[in-house]
Amino acid sequence: xxxxxxxxxxxxxxxxxxxxxxxxxxxxxxxxxxxxxxxxxxxxxxxxxxxxxxxxxxxxxxxxxxxxxxxxxxxxxxxxxxxxxxxxxxxxxxxxxxxxxxxxxxxxxxxxxxxxxxxxxxxxxxxxxxxxxxxxxxxxxxxxxxxxxxxxxxxxxxxxxxxxxxxxxxxxxxxxxxxxxxxxxxxxxxxxxxxxxxxxxxxxxxxxxxxxxxxxxxxxxxxxxxxxxxxxxxxxxxxxxxxxxxxxxxxxxxxxxxxxxxxxxxxxxxxxxxxxxxxxxxxxxxxxxxxxxxxxxxxxxxxxxxxxxxxxxxxxxxxxxxxxxxxxxxxxxxxxxxxxxxxxxxxxxxxxxxxxxxxxxxxxxxxxxxxxxxxxxxxxxxxxxxxxxxxxxxxxxxxxxxxxxxxxxxxxxxxxxxxxxxxxxxxxxxxxxxxxxxxxxxxxxxxxxxxxxxxxxxxxxxxxxxxxxxxxxxxxxxxxxxxxxxxxxxxxxxxxxxxxxxxxxxxxxxxxxxxxxxxxxxxxxxxxxxxxxxxxxxxxxxxxxxxxxxxxxxxxxxxxxxxxxxxxxxxxxxxxxxxxxxxxxxxxxxxxxxxxxxxxxxxxxxxxxxxxxxxxxxxxxxxxxxxxxxxxxxxxxxxxxxxxxxxxxxxxxxxxxxxxxxxxxxxxxxxxxxxxxxxxxxxxxxxxxxxxxxxxxxxxxxxxxxxxxxxxxxxxxxxxxxxxxxxxxxxxxxxxxxxxxxxxxxxxxxxxxxxxxxxxxxxxxxxxxxxxxxxxxxxxxxxxxxxxxxxxxxxxxxxxxxxxxxxxxxxxxxxxxxxxxxxxxxxxxxxxxxxxxxxx
Numbered sequence: 001x002x003x004x005x006x007x008x009x010x011x012x013x014x015x016x017x018x019x020x021x022x023x024x025x026x027x028x029x030x031x032x033x034x035x036x037x038x039x040x041x042x043x044x045x046x047x048x049x050x051x052x053x054x055x056x057x058x059x060x061x062x063x064x065x066x067x068x069x070x071x072x073x074x075x076x077x078x079x080x081x082x083x084x085x086x087x088x089x090x091x092x093x094x095x096x097x098x099x100x101x102x103x104x105x106x107x108x109x110x111x112x113x114x115x116x117x118x119x120x121x122x123x124x125x126x127x128x129x130x131x132x133x134x135x136x137x138x139x140x141x142x143x144x145x146x147x148x149x150x151x152x153x154x155x156x157x158x159x160x161x162x163x164x165x166x167x168x169x170x171x172x173x174x175x176x177x178x179x180x181x182x183x184x185x186x187x188x189x190x191x192x193x194x195x196x197x198x199x200x201x202x203x204x205x206x207x208x209x210x211x212x213x214x215x216x217x218x219x220x221x222x223x224x225x226x227x228x229x230x231x232x233x234x235x236x237x238x239x240x241x242x243x244x245x246x247x248x249x250x251x252x253x254x255x256x257x258x259x260x261x262x263x264x265x266x267x268x269x270x271x272x273x274x275x276x277x278x279x280x281x282x283x284x285x286x287x288x289x290x291x292x293x294x295x296x297x298x299x300x301x302x303x304x305x306x307x308x309x310x311x312x313x314x315x316x317x318x319x320x321x322x323x324x325x326x327x328x329x330x331x332x333x334x335x336x337x338x339x340x341x342x343x344x345x346x347x348x349x350x351x352x353x354x355x356x357x358x359x360x361x362x363x364x365x366x367x368x369x370x371x372x373x374x375x376x377x378x379x380x381x382x383x384x385x386x387x388x389x390x391x392x393x394x395x396x397x398x399x400x401x402x403x404x405x406x407x408x409x410x411x412x413x414x415x416x417x418x419x420x421x422x423x424x425x426x427x428x429x430x431x432x433x434x435x436x437x438x439x440x441x442x443x444x445x446x447x448x449x450x451x452x453x454x455x456x457x458x459x460x461x462x463x464x465x466x467x468x469x470x471x472x473x474x475x476x477x478x479x480x481x482x483x484x485x486x487x488x489x490x491x492x493x494x495x496x497x498x499x500x501x502x503x504x505x506x507x508x509x510x511x512x513x514x515x516x517x518x519x520x521x522x523x524x525x526x527x528x529x530x531x532x533x534x535x536x537x538x539x540x541x542x543x544x545x546x547x548x549x550x551x552x553x554x555x556x557x558x559x560x561x562x563x564x565x566x567x568x569x570x571x572x573x574x575x576x577x578x579x580x581x582x583x584x585x586x587x588x589x590x591x592x593x594x595x596x597x598x599x600x601x602x603x604x605x606x607x608x609x610x611x612x613x614x615x616x617x618x619x620x621x622x623x624x625x626x627x628x629x630x631x632x633x634x635x636x637x638x639x640x641x642x643x644x645x646x647x648x649x650x651x652x653x654x655x656x657x658x659x660x661x662x663x664x665x666x667x668x669x670x671x672x673x674x675x676x677x678x679x680x681x682x683x684x685x686x687x688x689x690x691x692x693x694x695x696x697x698x699x700x701x702x703x704x705x706x707x708x709x710x711x712x713x714x715x716x717x718x719x720x721x722x723x724x725x726x727x728x729x730x731x732x733x734x735x736x737x738x739x740x741x742x743x744x745x746x747x748x749x750x751x752x753x754x755x756x757x758x759x760x761x762x763x764x765x766x767x768x769x770x771x772x773x774x775x776x777x778x779x780x781x782x783x784x785x786x787x788x789x790x791x792x793x794x795x796x797x798x799x800x801x802x803x804x805x806x807x808x809x810x811x812x813x814x815x816x817x818x819x820x821x822x823x824x825x826x827x828x829x830x831x832x833x834x835x836x837x838x839x840x
Contacts, residue, residue, distance in 0.1 A: 010111040015074035018100045018124040020063035022133035037516035040491045040502040044428035071145040078102045078136045099134045103127025106141040126162035140170035159229020189250040190300040193278045194239035196309035220260045229254035246423035247321040254278045280314040281305025302338035316346035342827035420541045421484040423460040424448045426469040430493040440492040442568035450534045452683035456543040461685035461715035494540040497523040503533045515540040525564035527556040555599040566592035579618040600639035600649035604656045607632035633657035651677040665821045670694045685715035720762035724769045727755030752776045767798045790838040804839040
């Protein structure tokens with residue numbers, strides 16, 4: 001009969017990956033603090049890679065021990081780790097470089113619920129010890145399973161008698177960078193181009209089309225490829241695949257060719273024009289003799305297929321590399337699921353300044369990615385005037401340019417202010433329990449909030465930094481995408497009442513670690529650690545603090561750690577935006593308040609749950625929910641005003657009561673709440689977003705767009721409702737100007753459509769965006785499209801459509817009134833009219 005201890009033991013066959021740092025002791029001896037933080041930083045990237053590969057981290061001490069359901073996943077993950085580490089080590093001082101040795105084995109694990117052990121792990125650890133720094137060794141069991149499934153080359157280094165392992169093990173060394181067929185791998189930029197509608201052109205005029213194609217090839221395309229140092233990989237029919245050593249050269253070549261084709265087509269009838277679609281990607285190319293393949297080629301071809309005739313689509317990796325180096329504009333087309341490509345690819349369309357050759361590479365300047373649209377428009381116009389014959393284009397450009405300064409500013413994010421700029425990446429949960437995720441998130445959010453209060457820092461909002469959570473990404477890329485100089489990353493390991501927290505501050509331009517530290521503390525000291533990290537960051541960046549900031553830094557929302565835990569657990573649930581999670585979150589906030597009745601922030605987010613119930617019609621009595629939201633928000637503001645300076649809870653409390661006041665049509669009070677929120681925390685992106693939304697309902701769309709830009713500056717990877725606010729503002733602006741200037745109104749409706757569709761692309765279930773899209777399409781005269789969107793709203797359970805279709809005029813008037821708290825009746829009446837027409 002089994003004992004209870006024996007009954008708990010689980011044995012299973014797994015693929016095991018063991019990774020350790022080569023020369024770790026020497027690194028620790030040279031600089032213990034930096035080494036510990038560097039390791040935690042690498043682990044913060046590796047752990048999500050393991051999970052994405054279907055694995056589970058068993059231990060993450062001074063290395064990584066993970067199990068996988070099969071050897072293929074384990075080896076692929078090992079290769080990805082070594083590739084990622086090679087990238088992260090670029091530019092790092094040799095004495096600070098960390099290199100993993102990795103061993104992979106298939107064997108039995110013994111899990112007795114206290115620890116995981118067994119021969120399978122022991123062999124993997126011994127294989128890791130044999131591997132070279134940056135290398136991978138696998139057992140014969142692994143080799144037999146993966147050799148025919150992963151295109152890698154392996155070196156048989158013979159049987160080895162591993163220490164404390166009874167039987168010899170045959171060992172294979174993975175030859176990174178080579179394939180099993182002897183094919184080479186190299187990183188390269190690829191350009192794919194083909195002719196749009198080629199079959200139709202040939203069918204209509206085969207001889208003429210072929211003559212045109214040859215003329216373009218010899219007179220334009222081939223010379224440009226040579227000029228920009230490209231190498232023709234393949235020519236098939238109407239298409240060409242070209243390899244470039246430089247991403248910038250690939251883009252310059254593509255733009256030059258498209259400009260040349262536009263000039264050549266100027267006098268050609270539309271039905272006879274040859275127009276190229278082009279795609280550019282940067283990735284790994286597999287070269288085997290004279291053949292080429294790999295995801296780099298496949299993605300390039302898919303990007304080309306997405307391009308418009310005469311257009312260019314590029315991947316996110318290309319955009320990152322070229323941004324700020326050429327006089328071109330990138331239009332974000334969002335993430336696309338490309339055929340036969342496992343992961344979505346972010347796609348950008350290139351928009352160029354018309355006329356003249358593409359300029360030489362310009363030196364990238366700070367915040368170059370945030371240059372304003374007015375400069376590119378002015379440059380385009382100037383080029384055309386200098387070259388002559390550009391009167392028509394100049395009229396077109398100047399007409400759009402003089403429309404309003406606001407419309408120009410709303411097209412591009414505002415430049416960052418001239419102060420220290422910083423982003424705090426999500427701290428990694430290094431605890432064995434994934435349920436502790438809320439705790440590491442809480443640490444991150446509190447640090448963001450603490451730094452946001454300081455007038456000498458420009459801080460990126462939570463929403464933007466959390467788009468990087470779980471992604472293997474270089475700090476330099478984070479810095480570029482968010483437009484900041486400095487990045488903070490760290491990790492939290494929580495076990496019982498003990499905490500181990502690491503944090504490091506990195507210069508995004510150089511990758512240099514400005515400061516790093518780790519803390520071993522009791523749970524009750526979590527607030528002290530947060531304060532210390534904030535102080536060390538401000539000291540390292542030489543941020544000048546006011547006397548009040550110096551005195552009050554680190555003042556927490558609550559002095560009760562358990563109440564803080566309830567609050568953070570609830571916040572994680574609240575952000576899921578479902579009725580069930582909203583109710584569970586509310587229960588946790590109420591528990592937090594029971595432990596600390598002065599916890600203003602808990603009252604504020606409790607108000608948000610009631611407002612969510614009311615807005616989403618999740619409660620049986622939405623009116624009662626709205627009243628509860630008002631009372632809880634009032635209580636939050638009351639308690640926050642009693643806090644000692646800097647009154648850390650007040651901005652969020654003001655935001656919550658601002659939303660309630662807005663929908664009670666107390667517009668000026670709502671505006672004042674938003675204004676005070678951002679005065680108290682100048683980095684408060686959602687405070688600016690509220691202010692913009694209030695101004696929309698006050699029928700001041702131009703001011704609203706300016707405030708929206710301030711929100712985006714602090715939250716550059718912004719959520720769907722920012723797009724919605726911008727679309728709504730343009731719609732209101734269009735209605736208000738439609739009588740005086742129909743042409744300008746139409747342009748504003750077109751802008752509204754663009755932003756509303758962007759909101760729906762991010763959240764297809766966001767009902768207000770679809771409702772305003774219906775109205776916008778109606779204003780543009782596209783009644784059939786408006787009716788289709790209204791039908792989609794009905795299918796998605798939008799109460800507005802059902803009420804409109806009921807024919808109850810009084811009920812529909814009341815419902816529309818609650819949805820549209822405008823100061824006047826013009827916008828509301830216009831919306832009611834077009835919504836009723838579309839619902840018929």
